[in-house]
Amino acid sequence: MNQEVDPTACEETACRTKVDLFRQLRGASSSSSSSSSSPSGTTTPRSELIALYQSRKDAVLQRPGQGECPPDREELGRATWALMHSVAAYYPHQPNVEDKRAARGLVSAIARLYPCSHCREDFRTEIERSPPKVESQEEFSRWVCEQHNAVNDKLGRQAFTCGDSGALRERWRFGSERCRESWRGEETAGESLGQE
Structure with a gap:
C-alpha cells in the first residue's frame, strides 16, 4: 500500500506542493547548467541552491501572494x-x-x-x-x-x-x-x- 505517486500525474492544483516546485527548479538548474563545482570538482548542494536562487529569484519574488492562489x-x-x-x-x-x-x-x-x-x-x-x-x-x-x-x-x-x-x-x-x-x-x- 506504500506506493510512490507521481505528483505530475494529477493536473489539479490540490495535488501540487511547493516541494514539487523546488524539485522542478532544482532539476532545471542541474540540467540547464553544468553543476557548480568546488576546486576539487565535487558539487556543493549549498552553492547549487544559492545559484538556483540567484537565477530564479525574480520569478519567486514576483509570485502572487499566498491568499491569491488555491491551496496546494x-x-x-x-x-x-x-x-x-x-x-x-x-x-x-x-x-x-x-x-x-x-x-x-x-x-x-x-x-x-x-x-x-x-x-x-x-x-x-x-x-x-x-x-x-x-x-x-x-x-x-x-x-x-x-x-x-x-x-x-x-x-x-x-x-x-x-x-x-x-x-x-x-x-x-x-x-x-x-x-x-x-x-x-x-x-x-x-x-x-x-x-x-
Missing part, C-alpha cells in the same frame, strides 16, 4: 486534518444517532470530494480498511488521529500519540495554558459575527 496539497492537508481533529474534539461524549450519521457523513464526503485525487483515493482505501469509529468522542478522536498517522507514516513524518485522549483534547479543543493565555481578551466568535 500540503496546505489543504493541514487544513483538513485541523478540521477533522477539531470536529472530533468537539464531538459529543455520548453521540446520538444523528451525530453518528453526521460524523460518518463528514468522513464520507471528504473521501468522495477531496480535491487531491491521490489523497482522496488513499483516504478511501484507509476508511474501507478501518471505518470511522463514532460511538464516543474519545473513540472518534482516536480514529482521526490513527488516520492522520497512517498518512504521516506514508509521508515519512512523525506519528502523533493517539492513546492519550486528554492530550488530544488539549491539543484540539482546550489548548495549552500558553494558548489559553494568548486568547484572553480576544473578541468571541459571536461578537465578531454580530450575534452578541
Whole structure:
C-alpha cells in the first residue's frame, strides 16, 4: 500500500506542493547548467541552491501572494486534518444517532470530494480498511488521529500519540495554558459575527 505517486500525474492544483516546485527548479538548474563545482570538482548542494536562487529569484519574488492562489496539497492537508481533529474534539461524549450519521457523513464526503485525487483515493482505501469509529468522542478522536498517522507514516513524518485522549483534547479543543493565555481578551466568535 506504500506506493510512490507521481505528483505530475494529477493536473489539479490540490495535488501540487511547493516541494514539487523546488524539485522542478532544482532539476532545471542541474540540467540547464553544468553543476557548480568546488576546486576539487565535487558539487556543493549549498552553492547549487544559492545559484538556483540567484537565477530564479525574480520569478519567486514576483509570485502572487499566498491568499491569491488555491491551496496546494500540503496546505489543504493541514487544513483538513485541523478540521477533522477539531470536529472530533468537539464531538459529543455520548453521540446520538444523528451525530453518528453526521460524523460518518463528514468522513464520507471528504473521501468522495477531496480535491487531491491521490489523497482522496488513499483516504478511501484507509476508511474501507478501518471505518470511522463514532460511538464516543474519545473513540472518534482516536480514529482521526490513527488516520492522520497512517498518512504521516506514508509521508515519512512523525506519528502523533493517539492513546492519550486528554492530550488530544488539549491539543484540539482546550489548548495549552500558553494558548489559553494568548486568547484572553480576544473578541468571541459571536461578537465578531454580530450575534452578541
